[in-house]
Amino acid sequence: MSRFANRLRARRRPLLLVGAAAVSLLAAGCSGGGAGEAASTAVKGQLSVLSLGPVATWDPQRMSSAQDMAFAGRVFLRTLTAFPAGSDAAAQRAVVGDLATDAGTPDAAAKTWKFTLRSGVNWQDGSPVTCEDVRHGVSRSFAAPWASEGLNYPTAYLDIPRKADGTSVYTGPATTDKAAVAAFDKAVSCEGTTVTFRLSTPMADFNEVVASPSFAPVKESQDKGKDGTYAVFSNGPYQLQKAWDPSSGGTFTRNPKWDKGSDPVRKAQPETIRYVEGTESQTAAQQVLSDDPAHRQSVTLDSAPPAMQQHIQSDSGLRQRSVNPPSQFVDYLAPNFSQGVMRTPAVRKALALSTNRDGYIAALGGSSAATPTTSLIGPALPGHRKDATTPLAPDTGAARAALQSSGLTLPVKIRVSYRSTPTADKAMAALMNGWQDAGFAVTLQPIAKDYFTTIADTKRVSQTDVFWANWAPSWPSAGTVIQPLFDSRLNLTSEGSGRDYGRFADAGVDKEITRITGLADTGAQAEAWSKLDQSLVDRGAYVALAQRRSFFVAGTDVKGLASNEALGGFVDLATIEVTR
Structure with a gap:
């Protein structure tokens, strides 16, 4: 194994952890109490941060x-x-x-x-x-x-x-x-x-x-x-x-x-x-928005559930006490390149063309919960393509034509795995409707526990045609997206798929990743990542769905509430203050 391959192997675990943190985003919206529910007395000059x-x-x-x-x-x-x-x-x-x-x-x-x-x-x-x-x-x-x-x-x-x-x-x-x-x-x-x-x-x-x-x-x-x-x-x-x-x-x-x-x-x-x-996201948001004296100096560190976001946006006073930044996590689909119908380029094209991002986002909670995207390289990263966030409506007719050109008998059966939550179940159902209109016969495979571990197991390869996943950069570089997800040297072993769930493997792509990583000029590097990303999209290596958004709220005695995209879109405590 080369030194470069060894270096990549060493990177696998931390990169996986960053992605695993994204699991909590699909779980948003749960309710209930924790240790943070206990009433507190406001202390002069004290900021309280509430987190599950x-x-x-x-x-x-x-x-x-x-x-x-x-x-x-x-x-x-x-x-x-x-x-x-x-x-x-x-x-x-x-x-x-x-x-x-x-x-x-x-x-x-x-x-x-x-x-x-x-x-x-x-x-x-x-x-x-x-x-x-x-x-x-x-x-x-x-x-x-x-x-x-x-x-x-x-x-x-x-x-x-x-x-x-x-x-x-x-x-x-x-x-x-x-x-x-x-x-x-x-x-x-x-x-x-x-x-x-x-x-x-x-x-x-x-x-x-x-x-x-x-x-x-x-x-x-x-x-x-x-x-x-x-x-x-x-x-x-x-x-x-x-x-x-x-x-x-x-x-x-x-x-x-x-x-x-x-x-x-x-x-x-x-x-x-x-x-x-120990404060559930819904409880935390309710406490802060209620404006009772005990929580006027508080801010939430977890995103408010989608059901509450619409209420906050409709109230100008509440809206001024909130921020709704991109969370840096992007939801996407990874077609199975190792076996099954997704090995056929026309089938992958049909999947991409019939993907209803608007329906998916509506089920997640609307524009405050996510925005559509066709790229894993988000707006916070150098190399982001501006056209990636242009609304792209599904084209069922073109998708059906592509599917018919594949030589396969319609409807084409596909199995789609995803991490199951009540919100995710609705979002995936919205996607399934568009795919079925294009000529797919879809079987959804909800997985409630240990999702990423389950789909990374090689045993899963023969059971699934398309994998739902999500990812966020480790720092503001597209290299922390493309390399960990599509470098076969980093991911693919006999034991598992790493984060390359679709087992995409291309020696030319691996070689290009090595070349880009070694570029000394960051501008040239960003441009090269962008071009490589576009080539992956064109080949159907993945289908981007949505850039997730967070929704943080603060009490009336908190000033300077802001998020920081370079910190993953979380609340930035560097400049925040309390007024009493």
């Missing part, structure tokens, strides 16, 4: 939830670079220095990157954040349990040799293998306040990768190891007041050692931030 959770961990090298990373990165966890706040989506994607003085300096080949730490950046005990703290944090990504639970991008991208099975020879800070330690020391080195990373392949956007918590510093003397699931040792504007309660959350108070002058990203305007875990 659960937060799996606050350990930076174990984090994988985009929502949790968005919260931690604005409250207590600073990284070498960060995505700025603000109302301009393009500006949000322009990565800036956070712990580092700037967004980093690559060499001519984009294989070596240097970042110099700012002065005046301290831990909550007053000690400075050092280059060795960065090295220690990165080293943890190679050890258990961090290597299997977190976004192990250091393992994927750093120039450290691998074993025959694709795993790294370096296994974390506790290893005694001198050769492995030397390999890590070469890949991640310190000279004063400057940390240097040496990569296995060129990466023009590596400065965006280091904005992830897997590259966050960890002070070795404060490293709780496997027991530090919820330990928080802050270098940001807030610190955890008491031990985190996994059932109810915790309160973050001002970190007196945080220097506002050393932080170009966070305004940190609330005096305290109370994280209330």
